Amino acid sequence: MSKMHSKEAAESIIGTSLSPDRTRTESLCPVCLKRLPAQRLMLDDGMYLVKRCPQHGAFQTPIWNGSPAFNQWQRQRIPVQAPVQFTGSQKGCPFDCGLCPNHQQRPCTIVVEVTQRCNLACPVCYAAAPADTPDPSPATVAEMFRRAAQAGPGSNIQLSGGEPTMRDDLPALVAMGRDAGFNFIQVNTNGLRLGRDRAFVKALKQAGLASIFLQFDGVDDHVYRKLRGRDLMAEKRCAIEACAEQGIGVVLVPTLVPGINTGQIGAILQAALSWAPAVRGVHFQPISYFGRYSSKLTAADRITLPEVMRAIETQSAGRFKATDLGPPGCENALCSFHGRFIQLADGKMVPLRQPASESCGCTSVRADVAADQAIASVARQWASPDQLAMKNLPPIDCAGQDTADRSDKGEPSVPMGLDDFIHLARTHIFSISGMAFQDAWTLALDRVRDCCIHVITPDGRLVPFCLYNLTAADGRRLYRT
Numbered sequence: 001m002s003k004m005h006s007k008e009a010a011e012s013i014i015g016t017s018l019s020p021d022r023t024r025t026e027s028l029c030p031v032c033l034k035r036l037p038a039q040r041l042m043l044d045d046g047m048y049l050v051k052r053c054p055q056h057g058a059f060q061t062p063i064w065n066g067s068p069a070f071n072q073w074q075r076q077r078i079p080v081q082a083p084v085q086f087t088g089s090q091k092g093c094p095f096d097c098g099l100c101p102n103h104q105q106r107p108c109t110i111v112v113e114v115t116q117r118c119n120l121a122c123p124v125c126y127a128a129a130p131a132d133t134p135d136p137s138p139a140t141v142a143e144m145f146r147r148a149a150q151a152g153p154g155s156n157i158q159l160s161g162g163e164p165t166m167r168d169d170l171p172a173l174v175a176m177g178r179d180a181g182f183n184f185i186q187v188n189t190n191g192l193r194l195g196r197d198r199a200f201v202k203a204l205k206q207a208g209l210a211s212i213f214l215q216f217d218g219v220d221d222h223v224y225r226k227l228r229g230r231d232l233m234a235e236k237r238c239a240i241e242a243c244a245e246q247g248i249g250v251v252l253v254p255t256l257v258p259g260i261n262t263g264q265i266g267a268i269l270q271a272a273l274s275w276a277p278a279v280r281g282v283h284f285q286p287i288s289y290f291g292r293y294s295s296k297l298t299a300a301d302r303i304t305l306p307e308v309m310r311a312i313e314t315q316s317a318g319r320f321k322a323t324d325l326g327p328p329g330c331e332n333a334l335c336s337f338h339g340r341f342i343q344l345a346d347g348k349m350v351p352l353r354q355p356a357s358e359s360c361g362c363t364s365v366r367a368d369v370a371a372d373q374a375i376a377s378v379a380r381q382w383a384s385p386d387q388l389a390m391k392n393l394p395p396i397d398c399a400g401q402d403t404a405d406r407s408d409k410g411e412p413s414v415p416m417g418l419d420d421f422i423h424l425a426r427t428h429i430f431s432i433s434g435m436a437f438q439d440a441w442t443l444a445l446d447r448v449r450d451c452c453i454h455v456i457t458p459d460g461r462l463v464p465f466c467l468y469n470l471t472a473a474d475g476r477r478l479y480r481t
Contacts (some may be wrong), residue, residue, distance in 0.1 A: 030472060031473050038444065110152055110157055110456055111455040121227060162189055163192075174204060215228075218280075219271050240275055251386035256284055289301075305434055331451060343429075
């Protein structure tokens with residue numbers, strides 16, 4: 001990585017001829033979305049992405065603050081087969097996604113947006129979709145599944161929106177995805193309907209739903225009032241109970257916003273563990289500024305992945321260590337971290353350490369199997385274990401109070417015979433991960449080309465998630481309609 005620069009010195013570097021090394025990339029102007037040269041520079045207090053637009057001036061945005069140092073974090077990316085190419089490249093990256101020939105990764109997760117309607121109007125929302133947008137028809141969704149199967153056979157599918165549970169026919173769409181050949185289907189949801197409509201949750205399970213990606217920003221209603229507009233904590237707990245009853249795995253997904261909920265990282269982890277093994281893990285997402293948000297952005301509005309990893313360690317009092325979290329193997333190293341742990345009978349968390357060649361399940365550098373291993377690993381972790389394991393979930397009063405005291409909770413005593421250990425490893429593996437999505441200030445095109453999370457559009461194109469949701473400072477969209 002390049003040498004340290006002061007912020008003042010960076011001003012003279014931005015927009016000059018960039019050094020031909022791995023710090024060099026391209027980005028977009030946050031105001032006009034024009035493609036610009038950009039560079040990752042180590043400044044006084046961390047790594048910044050710096051760029052200058054001839055019309056709108058210089059921008060420098062923190063992307064990696066503190067330890068682990070980025071030059072020690074990077075891992076050689078596992079190669080995969082070239083993706084199916086649906087579009088040519090006439091305008092150039094990032095304006096021709098669909099996928100174009102410049103893309104370097106096949107899809108591992110494909111997001112299928114089944115509605116733009118929502119039953120919340122969150123102050124913070126990456127979609128910020130208009131409520132009057134018609135839902136895609138079942139025939140359109142079927143065609144999206146067909147194209148997804150062509151581009152990424154065996155990929156994991158996430159049904160999203162909007163709020164997908166607004167569709168009464170969501171179980172039928174889950175079944176449609178299973179019939180199209182996708183074994184792991186997950187719903188990205190705020191969970192409100194799940195806690196109120198147990199018959200709907202049962203229908204989702206019977207249709208083949210494996211996992212719920214549950215919006216879960218904190219452990220008290222102060223957080224939800226700030227980020228989602230009203231009290232939601234009791235409804236989140238009821239959603240978890242409903243999924244546990246049906247054996248649907250739950251992943252808690254906090255959007256981390258500095259000054260609002262970054263002090264609750266440890267409490268979120270503790271809550272997740274108290275609901276394990278129904279809750280399979282926590283997937284932290286530092287806020288990215290696209291869609292709907294209200295802020296004049298400064299460096300203080302950002303939290304980077306190493307800051308999240310250090311907070312996990314400090315706020316869990318060392319129960320989880322930053323050194324137990326590793327870089328990705330299939331996407332760009334700046335995009336994510338991941339760790340897996342076994343929860344023992346006494347509550348101790350034992351890390352499942354990964355060798356240098358493994359991350360997210362990728363244990364081989366063979367191009368024909370690496371992505372398949374990553375896909376299968378995520379599916380195994382985020383889906384529910386067997387139905388019997390759900391009996392360990394403490395009862396939840398849907399008025400919002402536990403009916404069991406968790407102050408001294410430990411898991412049931414588990415003898416450590418081989419069979420018992422195998423069962424424990426299958427039912428009590430807990431994952432912690434994080435993903436830093438890019439916005440117009442942090443976007444780097446080398447990261448985009450490494451992306452393996454793609455949104456499929458109604459006309460059958462595949463667009464990297466960050467580009468699909470990216471908006472200019474005035475809200476103008478690059479792809480999302």
